[in-house]
């Protein structure tokens with residue numbers, strides 16, 4: 376059974392994963408309107424992964440006798456300045472998610488909830504991967520600079536990234 380502290384903290388994380396999904400979905404839709412199909416494909420996939428992160432939490436909370444609450448969400452931005460701005464935001468956002476996961480882990484230790492602590496290890500590893508991927512993409516963007524043909528190849532490259540990311544997500548899902 377979850378303590379009320381752990382339950383509240385997990386529900387807060389459910390909200391963060393849900394809003395991450397909406398945020399990346401808004402980015403995907405914007406990128407699609409810009410003709411950036413590789414970028415949008417990657418971001419749609421990313422939005423799906425965040426939804427999966429949220430679902431995994433909801434199911435865990437319910438399994439442990441709590442109630443995973445589906446949160447209300449505010450509207451994410453409609454337009455973005457550039458591809459670079461999008462990925463800068465993603466990296467910043469993922470660092471924030473990592474910090475929140477770490478805080479959650481701390482709470483489970485204080486509450487001596489080792490089951491939830493164990494469950495959260497999946498999120499700890501997932502955040503390492505997500506941050507690394509976001510940094511890798513930012514490095515590529517920095518290399519391109521303002522070069523338009525560079526952006527074309529970057530967009531094409533990201534289609535492959537999106538496929539690779541999907542494989543990782545499936546693998547992660549099986550490990551639960």
Ligand code: FEO
Pocket residue numbers: 392395424425428469472505
């Ligand atoms: Fe679910 Fe990207 O953190």
